[in-house]
Amino acid sequence: MITSVGVLIPARDEGTDLPACLRALAVALRELPPELERRVCVVADRCRDDTAELARGAGAEVLVNTRDLTIGATRALGARHLLRGLDHHASARTLLLSTDADTVVDRDWAVRHVRRADAGWDAVAGTAKLNARLAATAQPRYEALLATVRSPAGHGNVYCRSGRAPITRSAASSRSGPPRTTTCGAASPTPDSGWPMPRRRR
Structure with a gap:
């Protein structure tokens, strides 16, 4: 059973969108059983705006990154801090979640x-719905x-980004690496709804 949840959010100059993200996240985390420990870490990535201050004001832990890192390395900073x-x-009772600063998660996320x-999933990859239509030509x-x-089995990984994949701490720290999967499973089309990855048999 999961006993702790850490949520990491990389953010670069997201002062406009971050407050809505953190408000929705707070609602989602309140839906968890009260005995689960929860922590939220915003990685303010080379920000020139008030992203870090807004995150602190909302009660999130904040890491300030001033180095030119890839998004994966930036997420890893937040993951290590949370762990x-x-x-x-x-380790098997800690779940890491990740979302983007311009994303609003559902209440039951x-x-x-x-x-x-x-239920035994090591990792889940998901998508986010666009909140506006693209340009008419796009x-x-x-x-x-x-x-x-x-397909009936899922969306074929077109938007499965490993950086946004919730993952158990034991899977993240496994010597053999995170679970391998050839396809994502089916899930409802809601923001970050999740596409289950089968647990690798050890």
């Missing part, structure tokens, strides 16, 4: 991921791309 703060929990972890191409990769 250090949650290291009094067994965290609950759904915890349920999957409790929308048909976007819909055509999605249509070519959708």
Whole structure:
């Protein structure tokens, strides 16, 4: 059973969108059982605006990165920070979640991921719905791309980004690496809804 949840959010000059992200995240985390420890870390990545101050004001832990890092390395900073703060929990009982600063998660976002972890999933990759239509010339191409990769088993990984994949601490720290998967499973089309990855048999 999961006993702790860490949420990391990389943010570069996201002062406009971050408050809505953190408000929605706070609602989602309140839906978790009260005994679950939860921590939120915003990695302010070379920001020139008030991203860090807004995150602190919302109660998030803030790491300030001033180096030119890839987004993966930036996320890794936040993940390491969260894992250090949650290291009094067994690794198999810690779930790391990740979302973007311009994303608004659903109320049951965290609950759904915890349920999957409790059911034995090591990792979940997901998508986010756009909150506005693309330009008239781009929308048909976007819909055509999605249509070519959708199947009854899932969306074919077109938007599975490993950086946004919730993952158990034990899977993240496994010597053999994170779980391998050839396809994502089916899930409802909601923001960060999750595409389950089968647990690798050890």
